[in-house]
Amino acid sequence: MFAPATKAGDAWTRMLGRRFDSASDIVVGDGDGRLYGLVSVERLLAADPGATLAELADRDPPVVAPGMDQEIAAWHAVQHGESSLAIVDPSGRFKGLVPRRRLLRVLLEEHDEDMARLGGYLRGSKAAGSAAEESIGRRFAHRMPWLLLGLLGAMMSAGIVASFEERLAANVALAFFLPGVVYMADAVGTQTEAVVVRGLSVGVSIRRLTRGESITGLIIGAAMALAFFPFALLYGDPRVALTAAVSLFAACSVASVLAMALPWALNRLGRDPAFGSGPLATVVQDLVSITVYLLTAMLIVT
Structure with a gap:
């Protein structure tokens, strides 16, 4: 000095x-x-x-x-x-x-x-490069746990649907709209999940995302329900149409919340949300959508 x-x-x-x-x-x-x-x-x-x-x-x-x-x-x-x-x-x-x-x-x-x-990697580009060049055995080991979780979810979904077999048999039209409700909930959840993962990757607080994404999920659910209800009426049973519309609103709204919660939870646990939240969110959202649809049918369709 x-x-x-x-x-x-x-x-x-x-x-x-x-x-x-x-x-x-x-x-x-x-x-x-x-x-x-x-x-x-x-x-x-x-x-x-x-x-x-x-x-x-x-x-x-x-x-x-x-x-x-x-x-x-x-x-x-x-x-x-x-x-x-x-x-x-x-x-x-x-x-x-x-x-x-x-x-x-x-x-x-x-x-x-x-x-x-x-790019969705939380440990640096060196880890990303290693993941892209790893052996077939390691690729298999990294992906199989999430896919097995998805298979378990598929088994549980089959069990839930089977438990409502009598009600579905009494009104076959109920089965027509179940795939649509499940798909739309997955689609809404995937959009929210992409926004959340991208936000987390650049340090955006989950609190800043929660309000906007939650309200957006409610609005999207209402819009989907209103658009789907007239189509469902074409099948002749207003109760089934109402069941599909209400279920679609509820499933889409819940999907937004789940799509925010799961990546945040994985991020807090130190796991890469871009890698695991997709399969996990799909399993949980499918189970919730199926359950919501069938329970709504029990309340509306007598």
């Missing part, structure tokens, strides 16, 4: 023949160790030897406090147009200097992480 009254020529002479980890900037400070400013080496070399460092120093260099997030600190230096970043405690005392090579490394690391998260 040089005093503000030091001449440029004297500062340069004192630096000759010495080795430095980084010499992109010279720190200028007072006797109490407080930062006065920074002088770039380029400016020092071009200055008159008799000029003081106080005259050459940037009195408003980029400064951060100890413990600040490295990405924020690096961008602070870049936006200020400086090659180094000074670390200063709350009392103004100089604690260190982050050189340009360290700033560049931080920016590259954060860029790599951001690009990986935008």
Whole structure:
């Protein structure tokens, strides 16, 4: 650290023949160790030897406090147009200097992480590359647990439908609309899930997504129910048409909530929501949609 009254020529002479980890900037400070400013080496070399460092120093260099997030600190230096970043405690005392090579490394690391998260990977692009190049055995091992969960859901769905066999047999028209209700709930859930996963990948809080997606799910469910009801009436039984419309509204509304809750839960557990939330959400949404439809039929169709 040089005093503000030091001449440029004297500062340069004192630096000759010495080795430095980084010499992109010279720190200028007072006797109490407080930062006065920074002088770039380029400016020092071009200055008159008799000029003081106080005259050459940037009195408003980029400064951060100890413990600040490295990405924020690096961008602070870049936006200020400086090659180094000074670390200063709350009392103004100089604690260190982050050189340009360290700033560049931080920016590259954060860029790599951001690009990986935008692609749906939470552990970096290196992990994403490894996943794309892994062996057939590991691919099988990573995917089978979720697919087995889906198979279990299919078995449970068959059991639920079988438990309503008599009611379905008494009014076969009820079976016509079950696939449509299940599909539309899955479609609404998939849209919400894509928005949530993308939001989580860039650090958006689930609280910011909840209200908007929940209201959107209700509106979509109501719109789908109103559009589907006249079509269902073509099959002649108003009770069945009402059952399909009410079930569609309820299933679509619930699907939005599930599509938000499951990726958030996987993210909190440290699992990649882009990889697991799709199969898991499909299983849960199908079971809920089938149950909602059949219970609604019990209440409306006597």
